[in-house]
Amino acid sequence: MATKIKTVFFCQKCGYESSKWMGQCPGCREWNTFVEETVKAASKAVSSAARGSALTNGEYKKPQTLSEIIMTDEDRFDTHIGELNRVLGGGLVKGSLILVGGDPGIGKSTLLLQVAGNLSGDKRDVLYISGEESLRQIKLRANRLGDFSDTLKFMCETNLSNIEEAITRAKPQVLVIDSIQTMYNEDVSSAPGSVSQVRESTSVLLRIAKSMNISVFIVGHVTKEGQVAGPRVLEHMVDTVLYFEGDRHASYRILRAVKNRFGSTNEIGVFEMQEKGLMEVTNPSEFMLDGRPVNASGSIVTCSVEGTRPILIEIQALVCRTNFGFPRRQANGTDYNRVNLLMAVLEKRIGLQMADYDAYINLAGGMKIAEPSLDLGICLAIISSFKNKPISDDTIAFGEVGLSGEVRSVNMSEARVQEAEKLGFKRCIVPKALEKKLKTSCKGIEIIGVYSVSDAMGLI
Structure with a gap:
């Protein structure tokens, strides 16, 4: 009997399936996201994600209690x-599925090749499968990064059936797939990189990760838009989602966790791209403040917390008369709408008339942060630039x-405050509600509490 071919429409955002094209997706409510794909309708086929999930060596899996589940430090x-x-x-957790996303050329493959090399140095079997580069291209990059152990194996393949066979034979402890958009499953008739292929390929890799640990x-x-290509369901299937951020023409890179089933989210790691690969930046605050101007108006240091790590960041503001009918506002690294809101507060509450002024806000170092704790620093930087009055360099x-x-x-x-004290700052402007507690716990820095923005403005 011939295989029946049918045409369906998939939402590129959430993976919603429909028999006809629709302008708005009923699943995620996004517009113009449906794409047409052809699929094979197999009458007795079982999905790749479910195949072998209920049976283990011909026997059904037995449910276990928490006391029966054994965990070790390994x-x-x-x-x-x-x-x-x-x-x-x-x-790295055994049996986990980790998605690493980022712009082209940002250093994803370099980071994972370094990780593979480090793990192979511990005599762990690692299999690196590339669908984008040849083995010679991989070796050129590997020669630049250093020496690698023979327990690290490489393979160039895009067919998931061949990949699954290679994994079954090699039995690696760690597997790297570069990239998921190049992989294809023969059971799915659509092209590699399509919604169906990405979803089904990830399902196969998820089954491999969990069943073979x-x-x-x-x-x-x-x-x-900076999001991982493919349906949104892809991020829900994996255990951890990591985003590699930064300008590929600059030296710094930021690795951010936006989902992690085995740890806290919004944790970040800072790297610097050098000739021999990505190097760790163990003190991001010092790195972000490098090259800070001295005695310049519109500049102040604030502190953000990413996960469990406090990071000092310089906020720069430039306020100048506009040459247009409407003043221009621009924000780099922080929320544009939040900056407009804070400028409205400054106009209403302290009488800072900026209707005829352009305003530009920048977080130095390329960080992207939307934490509310930056509000006071942004306000003081705007006031400093508007009045052309520098803020003391030892103030946070x-x-x-x-x-x-x-x-x-x-x-x-x-x-x-302890992070600021460690880097030599002498004065810290904080909310009044925190003043008493911080004066008790932090003795080496002057703590100044303020009730409002007008109180803080008097300290400039």
């Missing part, structure tokens, strides 16, 4: 890259600003 092992261990929650890294391409400020101009407290305040 369930998580060291990658020998401290920043990556931090983002993963303490190391293999840690799997998947490299994913990103869209122009953090706190959330409300619509009434009040300064509200933020979490992990002691860690923020």
Whole structure:
């Protein structure tokens, strides 16, 4: 009997399936996201994700109680890259499926090749499968990064059936797939990189990771919006989602965890791209403040917390008269709408008339942060630039600003102040609610509490 071919439409955002094209997706409510694909309708076929899931060696799996489940310290092992261990929650978990996304040329393949080399140095069997580069191209990059153990094996393949056979024979402890958009499953008739192929290929790799207890890294391409290409369900299937951020023309890179079933989310790791690969930046605060101008208006240092790590960041503001009918506003590294809101608060609460002024806000170092604790620093930087009055170089400020101009407290305040004290800052402007507690716990730095933005403005 001939295989029946049918045409279906998939949403590129969430993977919703429909028999006809629709302008708006009923699943994610996005517009113009449906693409047409042809699929084979197999009457007795079982999906690749479910195949072999109920049976183990011909016997049904037996449910277990919590007391029967055995855990050891060996369930998580060291990658020998401290920043990556931090983002993963303490190391690489056995049987986990990790998605690594980022812009082209940002360093995803370089990072995973370094990880593969480190793990192979511990006599762990690692299999690196590339669908984008030849073996010679991989060797050219590997020669630049250093020496590798013979327990690291390479393979160029895009057919998942061949890949699954190679994994079954090699039985690696760690598997790297570069990239998921190049892989294809013969059971799916659509082209590689399509919604169906990405979803089904990830299902196969998920089954391999869980059934064979293999840690799997998947490299994913990103869209122009900066999200991993493919359906949104892809991020729900994996255990951990890591995004590699930064300008590929600059030296710094930021690895951010946006989902992690084995650790905290929003943890970051900072790297610097050098000739011999990615090198860890163990003190990001010092790195971000490198080259900071001295005695310049519109510049102040604030402290953000990413996961469990406090990071000092310089906020720069430039306020100047506009040459247009409407003033221009621009924000790099922080939320544009939040900056507009804070400027409205400054106009209403302290009478700072900026209707005829352009305003540009920048977080130095290329960081992208939307934490409310930056509010007070942004306000003080705008005031400093507007009045052309520099803020003392040894001053740091953090706190959330409300619509009434009040300064509200933020979490992990002691860690923020201790980080500032460690880097030599002498004065810290904080919300009044935190002043008493911080004066008790932090003796080596002057703590100044403020009720509102107008109080903070008097300290410039």
